[in-house]
Amino acid sequence: MELKGMNQELYDYLLESIDAITDAWLLEREEKDGSIYSKDAGDWSEQMLREQNRQTNLTIASSLLEDQEAFENNKKSWAKLVAESRVSSRTPIYEVLDALSKLRKTFWNFIEKFVDREGDHVLRSDILNWGIVIHKAFDEIIVEFTTRYDELINSRLFAQQSLIEELNAPIIKLNSTIGVLPIIGDVDTTRVQSISDYVPTRCVELDVSHLFIDLSGVSIIDTMVANHIYQLMQVLDLLGIESTMTGIRPEIAQTSVQLGLDFSKIRTFGSLQLALKKNFKDFEI
Template sequence: MNPKVRDEVLKHRQTIIESWLESIEQFRADDLLQNISDTMYENTNREFVNKLVLTIQNGETNAENDLNQYVERLIQMGWPLNYITRGLQEFRKTTIRVLASESNQDSEHIEYFLEIEDWIDDVINVLVNQYSGSWENTVFLQKMALKELSAPLIPVFEHISVMPLVGTIDTERAKLIMENLLDGVIEHRSQVVLIDITGVPVVDTMVAHHIIQASEAVRLVGAKCILVGIRPEIAQTIVNLGIDLGKFPTKSTLKKGIESALEMTKKQIVELEGK
């Protein structure tokens, strides 16, 4: 930044800060900020604006490092990107307005405007890149964690396995379910597989299609499939959508499904008399 403009910003920093704090209050009604306490909002605003002013003082390299660390903290605290960008736009207007009011020369107004525009654009680029990178990394780690924990095939008795499904099933996850299912059937030599959808919040046409595909794949490798965990609301949805699940048995609970699987594998659970 031009040394002359930098000195003017630092000279009037207190006026700029107080004016910005007043104008930023209009954002408090934003739905994304409703759950943030008044004290937290005020303290974050003050830290934000002081950090911006300090970037002028500390030079470009130090400024970028400070901003990266600051934005990382905001991400961890759950602050929306919209707060950052709107706050910077408001800071741009406030700074130009304050500097213009202290000068009577039109040429200085233009100089202030261009310098502040370039500075804020650089700051926005740094913050948005940091925000995007952090969120992309967070989403990647979450997807990897979900992939590691998603849809395990659990052997519960000899030749009987259970696959509990939890959460929303999309195309990518359905592919993973299919792979785990087929690999598990072969590894555990399963004759009967129970697919438990108790933890699946919604069963629509796409989810049902994936489940039907999975059951057909199980049949092709020599095992049978039982769908369990069908709640009343899920049953109603399946009927209303006209989804045909008649090709393989269904049970309302995992307990009933295991009882059926034991019968299909010619096994039974007996209660031993006390010695």
């Protein structure tokens, strides 16, 4: 038989054996606490693995055909499906790679069965070719999967980081242009740097023209932190955003003076309530 014909024969055999391949692969599972790949993970996990493994087998088998575009499409669809599933279930990437390694071995067991069944019809060159094609297909789906997995994880981390920044420095809109930044809790150099990086951009996004920075919830501020807050207000001023500092405790004021920071050009009030009443008569607090 021509090489193309033998590839088709193997492809047809793998499709006929597709459920048997999945059954054999599932038998390789061990007990892993908390893993979807554990043999005691439950019926739902097993059914999900069975359906996804069927897609994996179809993808790998399609690499034997001349239509490489079909393999590429199958590979991308499979990687998207499995990556989203594993990220959703918080499955570590090493567990997925281990499962694919076991599937590769199972796949070759069935190729060996096909070779035994066909006997002399299968040439040494056929087997060598399948070794190249099948291993290349497994390597490619691993690269595609890890790429997609990494993109999804980074997307989630970015979303989480954005939420952390928002919670770290929540700008509360009082109306269309006035915002309040309540800073609460301990403020060290790392946190105040994060606030300084986040607040100006967020004010522009929210179209804030006047920001009240309330420090009444902060008990201790060292000289470095005081300097960062001073610089933040200067940055806001350059952006055309007015800023008012409220809730300044005596020790914070003393620290600022000792540092030599000139707050004479910055409006300050003892409380946010007083600042709003002085600046905006419409606000009754």
